[in-house]
Amino acid sequence: MSTPSPLSDPLTKLAYQALQQTKGVFGLTHKTLSSRVLNAIAPMGIIAPRRDSAAKPLSPELFAKVKQRVDQLQAIDWQDAEEGIYPKELLFDHPWGDFLRFYPLVCLDSVQIWNRANQQQFQDFSPSVDTSGYPQYYVRNFHHQTDGYFSDFSANIYDLQVELLFNGSADAMRRRILAPLRTSLQAFSDVAPKAVKILDVACGTGRTLRMMRGMLPQASLYGTDLSPAYLRKANQLLSELPGELPQLTQSNAEELPYVENYFHAVTCVFLFHELPAPVRQKVFEQCFRVVKPGGSLIICDSIQMNDSPELVPVMENFAENFHEPFYRNYIQDDLSDRLCNAGFVDITEQVHFMSKYWIARKPIAAPTDNLSKQDLTHAAES
Numbered sequence: 226m227s228t229p230s231p232l233s234d235p236l237t238k239l240a241y242q243a244l245q246q247t248k249g250v251f252g253l254t255h256k257t258l259s260s261r262v263l264n265a266i267a268p269m270g271i272i273a274p275r276r277d278s279a280a281k282p283l284s285p286e287l288f289a290k291v292k293q294r295v296d297q298l299q300a301i302d303w304q305d306a307e308e309g310i311y312p313k314e315l316l317f318d319h320p321w322g323d324f325l326r327f328y329p330l331v332c333l334d335s336v337q338i339w340n341r342a343n344q345q346q347f348q349d350f351s352p353s354v355d356t357s358g359y360p361q362y363y364v365r366n367f368h369h370q371t372d373g374y375f376s377d378f379s380a381n382i383y384d385l386q387v388e389l390l391f392n393g394s395a396d397a398m399r400r401r402i403l404a405p406l407r408t409s410l411q412a413f414s415d416v417a418p419k420a421v422k423i424l425d426v427a428c429g430t431g432r433t434l435r436m437m438r439g440m441l442p443q444a445s446l447y448g449t450d451l452s453p454a455y456l457r458k459a460n461q462l463l464s465e466l467p468g469e470l471p472q473l474t475q476s477n478a479e480e481l482p483y484v485e486n487y488f489h490a491v492t493c494v495f496l497f498h499e500l501p502a503p504v505r506q507k508v509f510e511q512c513f514r515v516v517k518p519g520g521s522l523i524i525c526d527s528i529q530m531n532d533s534p535e536l537v538p539v540m541e542n543f544a545e546n547f548h549e550p551f552y553r554n555y556i557q558d559d560l561s562d563r564l565c566n567a568g569f570v571d572i573t574e575q576v577h578f579m580s581k582y583w584i585a586r587k588p589i590a591a592p593t594d595n596l597s598k599q600d601l602t603h604a605a606e607s
């Protein structure tokens with residue numbers, strides 16, 4: 226456990242609850258107001274006309290369920306901080322300066338997003354963007370966002386856009402990986418804290434690495450992502466922190482540029498719903514390759530149909546309203562099965578608010594080319 230937090234309770238708890246509530250109200254108000262304004266000006270011909278959408282209105286009962294899940298997420302987030310799994314300071318750690326600076330740009334950009342969404346333009350990039358050499362599935366405006374993942378503008382406003390999308394709960398969902406990460410590292414309790422190596426795949430602007438640095442001040446952290454712009458932003462935000470700077474590398478998660486059995490743990494947040502199914506499998510195989518025997522892969526991504534059937538309308542609306550071409554397949558994909566096929570064992574799942582988590586371990590005796598997984602299972606049975 227980390228050292229007890231200097232922040233006193235129950236004042237800190239109240240401050241945390243007030244902050245989450247304010248972010249929730251702000252996110253909802255932002256979305257309601259911007260959609261009202263855009264809907265009002267669309268008939269004037271200044272922006273693209275509104276396209277008929279198959280999105281369904283959500284019932285008050287469904288809203289109540291979503292609210293209940295947010296409350297549960299916040300309760301467990303607070304509890305983990307209270308128990309010292311991670312410092313309470315993390316609950317208040319936001320790039321406030323960036324949020325203030327970039328909020329007007331987020332508002333202005335909603336016009337471009339509206340136009341792209343209603344004109345069904347999915348590959349709309351500034352002339353300065355060079356998309357050559359990137360996989361085809363990646364060259365698109367995910368969430369209709371300006372320049373996709375290809376520009377500094379996109380990287381600057383991304384964290385705020387995600388916080389608004391989840392009504393201020395995005396970081397609380399990311400923090401759900403910290404408790405299983407800490408537990409999984411117990412397998413390496415004989416390793417000096419500085420020698421513990423953790424990789425965050427598709428690290429984006431570095432939010433998860435920042436949280437890990439808060440929980441594990443001495444660990445050697447690594448982040449990789451396909452987007453140079455997002456890595457530049459991650460470098461800027463992570464440089465503000467004391468301690469060793471995480472090592473950031475541009476790479477495709479399908480071909481991780483690390484030797485095998487290198488990391489004590491690998492994490493990945495909000496990536497798999499943006500990948501075609503065969504690529505998901507490839508990335509699992511790469512994560513398996515680079516994690517040490519006994520080490521774990523911890524994933525956070527969207528909820529899926531089978532574990533949250535009551536939220537299927539929310540998932541369908543997400544697929545309809547945002548440009549997420551692989552999401553419908555993702556919500557029905559059995560990732561535990563894929564992890565098992567990649568060689569992982571002891572696979573467990575958790576669900577919190579709108580996210581699902583997979584915790585999977587690489588066995589100490591990993592199957593080799595000569596000795597398949599089935600052979601090992603039969604050997605254990607006989």
Ligand SMILES: C[S@@+](CC[C@H](N)C(=O)[O-])C[C@H]1O[C@@H](n2cnc3c(N)ncnc32)[C@H](O)[C@@H]1O
Nearest residue numbers: 374427428429450451452455476477478494495
């Ligand atoms: C939804 S964002 C999530 C970013 C970050 N993990 C977070 O929590 O905000 C998806 C990220 O995955 C990256 N990405 C998508 N496909 C990738 C691939 N094949 N290899 C590496 N990174 C990829 C994108 O550049 C982007 O930063």
